[in-house]
Amino acid sequence: MARRRVQLPPVKIGVLGLGTVGCGTLNVLARNRDEIARRAGRNIEVVAASARDLDKQRPIDTQGIRLTTDPFSVVDDPSIEIVVELIGGTDPARELVMRALDNGKDVVTANKALIALHGNEVFARAQAQGLTVAFEAAVAGGIPVIKTLREALAGNAVEWLAGIINGTCNYMLTAMSERSADFAEVLAEAQALGYAEADPSFDIDGIDAAHKLTILASIAFGIPLQFDKVHVEGIRNITLDDVRYAEALGYRIKHLGFAKRAAAGIELRVHPTLVPRRVMLAHVNGVMNGILIRGDAVGPMLLSGAGAGADPTASSVVADIVDVVRALTVDPNNRVPHLAFRADSLSEAPILPMADVESAYYLRLSAVDQPGVLADITRILADLRISIEAIRQPEAADGDATVSIIILTHRVGEAAMNAAVERIARLSGIGANITRIRMEEFA
């Protein structure tokens, strides 16, 4: 059907890692070989691949590919122009990527930990070598959020971004909401389905989302990668009651990465958040990811799609390979900068300490069902100038001596909220565990 006339020689690539994403990448490159060549103007040829266990059965065709257990032999292979790092983790990925750069090869990676923790160093090396390290697949799988922030929004001052960027958390919170299942049940289910690891901490305690937020914030605001400054909370404390109360109030609980440019500095935080149901982000469900970005020119923009999986992640890996292939003839000084802004013009804007961050809040307390408790609580909030948007006191179950009290506050500084929670917890008749979840309006 197509009159193909691809004249440039094929680009030779080496793939490190034949796990889910590695196999997906090989399959997508093979399946769409013709479409990709029609776009890129060249064929892309995998000439070598490394894996820990070569005997493992994999759903791929490895004909014509040199297979090895030694990834260093791939990055040292002089015939290879682009190294695709799909091992994950920082060790030995970091060493392999640095060596590939030293060997004059461009790199494509899906490794969020590598970029979030060692990106500053990796990009400096690439820059010094006039090479590119592309990392679209490191954040939100198939969603082109890196390209959108770096290129499509080049004319904008980005004001804030909010992302559902961990599919495990979103699967679990969605399941709790849609099927009234409790946390332990949906965690077991996510583990059975392979959405959560045996040790699920990396996902459900927010580390994975914090890696991704670190990267998004850097390219949105032109700041260096600063993972250690992200405030991180996971979803372990979210109960089915919280999910239900939030819904009755018109909200869904989502685990968000949130970055915002405030006057005093930049907010970087990962935590469960009440999102109003009228906002489309609240409708990004299951394992899907979604990122809402507000630029001063474009206004609010939402990208949503698959945040993980073999083929969606491969979609981003292959797009990066094609971009790198195109950039081979570009003056290195004229390429899209790794972190969107040129390395010599990154901003030193401070990251705001959490005590200075403002947010509205959902509070859930359990209290002895007796007069005067609510008056004590509202007095404490008033003293700290925390204004209340709504109070709900769902009826206690029969025979239950304690009741739940739900309070929605207007925006308040973190320090004042900390003080309020501490004082309320000391009241007699109040249970020790006070649940606090931030709320954002995205207006």
Added chain:
Amino acid sequence: MARRRVQLPPVKIGVLGLGTVGCGTLNVLARNRDEIARRAGRNIEVVAASARDLDKQRPIDTQGIRLTTDPFSVVDDPSIEIVVELIGGTDPARELVMRALDNGKDVVTANKALIALHGNEVFARAQAQGLTVAFEAAVAGGIPVIKTLREALAGNAVEWLAGIINGTCNYMLTAMSERSADFAEVLAEAQALGYAEADPSFDIDGIDAAHKLTILASIAFGIPLQFDKVHVEGIRNITLDDVRYAEALGYRIKHLGFAKRAAAGIELRVHPTLVPRRVMLAHVNGVMNGILIRGDAVGPMLLSGAGAGADPTASSVVADIVDVVRALTVDPNNRVPHLAFRADSLSEAPILPMADVESAYYLRLSAVDQPGVLADITRILADLRISIEAIRQPEAADGDATVSIIILTHRVGEAAMNAAVERIARLSGIGANITRIRMEEFA
């Protein structure tokens, strides 16, 4: 705060047209001058601009810009490297763009009619000259759907795309749905708000959406621009009753551009569509645009945001300028192809005639309230092998001798549906106007 060290000389651009988008572009370039230079590595300087009436008050600072009523003097200005065409329409825009290319200048345009109707010729000229014509702003305003399809999805075989790509239609359908207002009322309102022209036909009869769909389909599937092959229907026949009945059945009516790669050819169609409420596209409301794309690797992906307006459109124009600035040092043969696929490898896949297109249907008939009518209708559908998903017969208003009958069908070929509607209309007791709206599941 930022250590700026921008060393390349500024890029000099000329702007044709100082309407809404022209003024927005000047404002965004001025307001975000520093952020843009930190990304692009160079300042972008508007040195000349043309407008029909120079005395008109505009919300822009034109200091340092040569103003002229003669757009040809801008495209002939030897100091200008990039011409930004924001006049709209095909005449004189086409001549201006061709002359800019002949003069060796790259072009950025927001002109969907120009691209949809004359893009094949324009891109051929650009290609021959080793130049770029960038047109992100021509489709869906601030949403980077061109970049996403051309670059981010380079590894995918795109299966289909469905877009809410006309803000006027979406505003009107949303208003009908949310406020139970009728068509005439919301049209008058859209005109008062400036969302619809005095002659609204270009928007509400689907021409504007068809221009945009032509462009999206071309870059999704690697086919030439073929505006004349798009099946176009507008929203004039949608009544408040249809909106309500659709909602009762779990759907929202949206005006969509739909392009799909089927085995026999490519479907290109613009028409009102019942979209299931569980699909996020159904929640893209008001003047917002949204495009749902399904790639074989990435799966379904949604982009949504502002589809028009000064600043959002300027966001795309400026992103294109930055891309073109970067591409100045690229071997022209290695740039992103105008239509995503290289000009020598466009596909000759046929566009499917509408008679061969399959779709599920919503039908609304008015019938005399007497026994046997429904039996006659279902007999006709059965004879044509059209299977029925649901029938609803809302109660007639008091004193009303006719009733509405709503029928949802399963997927059926267009030819069979045409025959069915023709036969049903001939039944005695059936009103002449039978409303038919296509339905898609996007599963």
